[in-house]
Amino acid sequence: MHKLKAYILSNLSLLFLSIFLPLFAIASVIFLIKLATYTSVIHLTLWEMAKLYFFILPEVLFYTLPVTFFIAATMTLFRLSSDNEIIVLFSLGIHPKFILKILLKPAIFLSIVLAFDFFILFPHATVLSSNFVSYKKSEAQFNLSASEFGHSFGDWLLYIGANNEDGSYSDVFLFNKNKKEELLISAKKAEVINDQGILRLKLSEGEGYSYSSEKFSQVNFETMYINDSLKTDLTEYKTPLEYWQSEHRRESKRQMFITDTLLSIFPIISLFLVASIGIVHARHQKGRIYLYLFLGIVIYYGATMGLQKLLLFYTIPVVAILWTLITYIIYKKTIVARF
Numbered sequence: 001m002h003k004l005k006a007y008i009l010s011n012l013s014l015l016f017l018s019i020f021l022p023l024f025a026i027a028s029v030i031f032l033i034k035l036a037t038y039t040s041v042i043h044l045t046l047w048e049m050a051k052l053y054f055f056i057l058p059e060v061l062f063y064t065l066p067v068t069f070f071i072a073a074t075m076t077l078f079r080l081s082s083d084n085e086i087i088v089l090f091s092l093g094i095h096p097k098f099i100l101k102i103l104l105k106p107a108i109f110l111s112i113v114l115a116f117d118f119f120i121l122f123p124h125a126t127v128l129s130s131n132f133v134s135y136k137k138s139e140a141q142f143n144l145s146a147s148e149f150g151h152s153f154g155d156w157l158l159y160i161g162a163n164n165e166d167g168s169y170s171d172v173f174l175f176n177k178n179k180k181e182e183l184l185i186s187a188k189k190a191e192v193i194n195d196q197g198i199l200r201l202k203l204s205e206g207e208g209y210s211y212s213s214e215k216f217s218q219v220n221f222e223t224m225y226i227n228d229s230l231k232t233d234l235t236e237y238k239t240p241l242e243y244w245q246s247e248h249r250r251e252s253k254r255q256m257f258i259t260d261t262l263l264s265i266f267p268i269i270s271l272f273l274v275a276s277i278g279i280v281h282a283r284h285q286k287g288r289i290y291l292y293l294f295l296g297i298v299i300y301y302g303a304t305m306g307l308q309k310l311l312l313f314y315t316i317p318v319v320a321i322l323w324t325l326i327t328y329i330i331y332k333k334t335i336v337a338r339f
Contacts, residue, residue: 019075024064059125065110118260172189174186183208202223202225276327
């Protein structure tokens with residue numbers, strides 16, 4: 001029995017890798033194309049693109065591993081059926097449930113990995129990615145240069161006379177108008193300061209004017225800071241549980257929680273369907289396996305996505321229980337009844 005278990009797991013491992021690597025590559029390309037759209041808004045170096053890819057890696061793995069296991073486990077049993085090895089095993093008195101027990105351990109292990117990926121790693125990676133993009137967007141708004149048209153700088157209108165080689169600016173003017181008064185600031189030099197994710201403008205050797213219908217004032221300064229004009233919108237959290245319980249993007253996180261919880265348990269609750277599809281009479285049912293694989297994945301994902309608006313969090317137990325019962329009935333009628 002030990003050799004049989006090792007033989008089945010060896011076949012499963014080889015098929016798993018051969019299916020996972022192409023799926024992982026395709027998913028990576030799709031996500032990289034999505035990341036490339038950021039370059040239309042912000043400037044990203046090759047290293048920064050790599051960092052963003054590492055941030056989305058937990059999501060890429062999450063959407064490829066469950067499907068890979070389902071296909072690999074089914075194809076493992078189908079290969080044994082094609083070589084008539086399944087018939088020999090059943091002739092020796094081995095029950096189909098013994099094969100399911102062999103597949104159950106890697107299925108449980110994979111579900112634990114997926115749950116850890118989703119509940120623990122995903123919040124960290126999502127927050128890091130969101131904060132990084134927000135920071136780069138704020139930084140991009142400071143990509144200023146001398147122009148006769150000027151720039152929008154938060155609530156200020158900004159005009160730059162010249163760019164300096166050290167990254168600073170010369171002959172800078174800022175104008176701000178509100179209902180009560182108008183402000184005009186001029187400075188000989190300006191620099192962009194990054195203070196722990198908050199970008200602000202440092203003005204040197206200048207004058208400030210404030211005038212309204214009631215008064216006019218002037219002030220000379222050596223150094224002035226324009227603070228919080230373009231503060232980076234960073235997300236903060238301490239634990240994954242705090243992330244899932246926060247109100248930020250509540251609706252999106254609810255849908256994600258339901259979908260990914262069901263995907264996490266997909267390898268375990270689909271074992272009956274794996275056996276029903278993979279254990280076949282190769283001569284009569286060979287051409288149907290790929291259709292059944294496709295239908296199984298589409299129906300499960302469709303039920304997961306389609307019932308969320310109607311059942312909300314009850315989607316998780318309803319889909320899990322119904323899927324297990326239906327696939328068990330199919331397993332009893334197609335496999336247990338014959339073998």
